[in-house]
Amino acid sequence: MTEVPPSVLVVDDEVQIRRFLRTGFELDGFAVQEAETGAEALRLAALKPSDLVILDLGLPDVDGGEVLERLRAWSNVPLIVLSVRASEDEKVRLLELGADDYVVKPFGMAELLARAHSAMRRQLRVARGEPVMQFGPLAIDFAARAVFVNDRRLTLTPKEYRLLQVLAQHSGNVVTHQYLLREVWGNEHVGDTHYLRIFVRKLRRKIEADPTQPEILLTELGVGYRLVSPEPAASPAGDLPH
């Protein structure tokens, strides 16, 4: 299995963007397919399924959101959306449609690769059903419903645990406010972002070394949260170890 390189489908109408994405992914060990239009993307995704899709929103033929929707009708492939600095509402809409994450243009390759690996790991974990997840000092044992920080067991309320669980299930990828509110508090509280703020603050006090400088439970302003393993050292443009 490890001999077969992972494959990525890059969907963007700009040839220069496709060029650097191809090189970037190839250097990272991916086999790359390219599509210029939404129709071509859908055809390729059905014909030669890949392990990852990078989807630009500004396609010449169909809206990227529509491609995403049609793809999600039958495929669960990890998918990252590329968008020009659009509105946060648009990002939320795409995440709700089933994108695993988004990256705003212009972006650095390292950032995209980090997101891509998170999305692919999630897929893998869902397949394997891992019982314990580790985020730096934080460990979540799903079977025992127990949470540890540096091997010390935490007392969490049921809702705090649920919040952490939903974030962990999407580990590394952004989870929208709406999704979290729906999963933890139910449909009728989708608009009550202030619940989330208070609970995230409480959770950070328990799991973060410095709650004002979170390293595990990160905020995506205006969109949602993501749970990550803290980066070992501050090397801004350094590539992610994989």
Add this chain to the structure above:
Amino acid sequence: MSVQLAGLRREMRGIAVAILLIALTTAVGIFLRHYFGILRGSVLYLIPVMILGYRFGVVPALLTAVAGVILSGYLFFAQLYSFRIASPQEALNLSLFMVVAVVVSHLSSQAKQHIMIARKREREMSDLYAFSRRLAAASGAAEIFDAIQSHLANLAQRRVVLLGSADTTGGADVPASVRAAVTSVEADKGLERTVDDGSGNIWLIRRVSPKTPDFGLVAVDLGRVSGDALAEMRQRIDGALADAAATLERLDVARALADARMRSETELLREALIGSVSHELRTPLASILGAATVLYNAPALAGDPRLLALTGVVRDEAERLNSDIQNLLDATTISRQQVRPKLQWVEPVDVVNAALQHRRRRLAGYPVTLHLDSDLPIVHVDPLQVEQALAQILDNAAKYSPGGAPIRVAAHADGATVVLSVQDQGAGLTADEKRQIGERFFRGARHAVTTSGSGLGLWIANAFITANGGKLEVESAGADRGTTVSIRLPAAPMPSFQDTMAEEAEPAESAVDD
């Protein structure tokens, strides 16, 4: 329809009054004959003829005259109490009465008409006089347009709308066909047009001045007019507008209007250019930045620090260009007054961290110390706009500080506000600079040579913070004594928690065990 109906009703009333007056006159005639033996009473019938002619016009008056002749023949001429006329002389008498009655009815109805016309003329004259007095006293376009509007409204007794000049607004409630006609007059440089608004009302659309299109147009609802009435109304409106246009010319309003229009057109053009250019620049920039970051991590470059450093330059400059473009786009949004905060509940510390993360490369050479309260009230703002503002402030702090100078970033509560502040030990501000700092494109003259920048940063920050109900404050002890820029955000009262929250609020505080 209503005009005809009103006329008919008036005639019917006239006939009713005629019958009443004839009955009364006949009663008086019989009374006079019986008690005073007056035989030539037919002259009495001229009284109702005159009254009716004056009040209700010719037709009821003539009816009265005919009735008068018949009844006179019955009451006053031989054979008495019979419609038979005894002698040719009597017949001649009756005929004479008829002729006199007809003439009287005409004269009285005409006298009435003349009086009406005279009154109308008088009113029009006083209107016109008031209009010209207002024109003479006018000191600006607004007053003149006001005068035109009220004068024409008096003249037509209906709706008057002024359109198309810089000093007039309106036309929202004008029928679509009229608006279309207005557009066509505007487009083909014609002087005037009449158009039916679809319900039978005629509108006259005319330029205020045939010479100066900038004065705009006037649309007058003339109601249901045609032929002579329309021509006359047109002539009057022409006259009034000629006076008004002359006054507008005299006050040189044309140049002021043209200047204003040119200014706003230039402004629009500039904004549009900035908007589209910025957007077009983004696409190649995404390729440049992406390619640079791929190169930066390429194994082939890893062994050559010089090439790696160069690639770093490409990457960093592309990022800087990107943030400059963002500034231009933000400036365009602000000057178009399209800043619309999307308010949500926000953890203030999150905003600070996002801004620091965004500017991490810019701040690389400066030791940043953080003093963030972990218990700040949650604020109700647009998180991205506040983050953008804070990032601008961080940019400035780095730009105007010598390398290695510390920057202090703090977040604390102050009464009912949350204060996010950035304190540097850099160039500071003189009293003059502090005064000008909020202006667009302002850059301190002391730094013009040594630093680059558009001078948009603080202006953008200020616009975003103000739009979010906050306040931007700039403090400096003076030149080279550092600057502190603070964002003050109102801590809005939070909506109360519902049961699900209250139930959980307690155990959550018991925190970590073990």
